């Protein structure tokens with residue numbers, strides 16, 4: 603397979619065929635994100651993509667799921683995406699789920715009919731990076747959309763019949779906005795009604811605008827206890843009828859995973875153990891993005 607640069611995928615795609623169809627991220631502007639700073643956004647040549655599909659057809663018949671990398675394959679033009687999904691369906695018929703990250707702007711640029719067509723062609727799961735439901739935080743991190751727009755994108759994805767996973771970022775509001783960020787994020791998630799909530803913990807990366815803010819003293823990061831209180835506020839504020847809650851990303855100090863609302867009380871109790879100092883936590887150097 604042709605992989606250019608570091609390949610990033612959600613934890614739930616650990617066993618998927620990773621087909622890199624674009625490089626980088628078409629937004630590439632979030633102040634905390636260092637994922638694609640070294641990469642220009644672009645579509646990989648069709649011949650390269652096609653050769654990778656051939657490779658997968660020959661060697662990946664045990665993998666039933668496929669993830670389209672990099673940052674936002676939904677940035678592909680409609681006819682390219684339709685062709686790509688058609689080829690995957692034809693040449694990898696055993697693949698039962700195709701997934702991709704989806705940037706807010708790229709959902710905005712697709713019509714409802716286009717989203718429904720992608721779903722029909724097998725694109726059944728999108729990962730939307732909300733990060734925060736708190737508008738001042740969304741603005742500060744240059745996410746490119748406010749909470750109302752994010753809610754509307756989420757509803758459009760759900761109406762198209764896709765599984766929607768929404769990512770939130772603990773600590774991104776800094777100390778000043780920590781609890782406002784947690785409460786607003788819970789409210790936005792309640793309105794979005796995603797199938798999955800995925801929680802990551804902020805790691806401040808070198809050469810990002812956020813690191814410059816940190817150095818300038820205009821961003822105050824949370825300590826562990828503040829992060830756990832933020833997580834508790836977020837989880838407690840969720841009133842989802844049926845959703846997976848995953849805080850098991852490598853960036854988190856401990857893993858939390860369960861179904862809402864069934865496991866909500868048990869997960870809150872785990873956070874309380876972290877706050878009480880009786881839960882085993884990951885060492886700082888073991889945290890990864």
Ligand code: SF4
Pocket residue numbers: 627628629630631632635636637638673705731
């Ligand atoms: S949209 Fe995602 S990949 Fe792109 S800059 Fe923001 S966080 Fe990074």
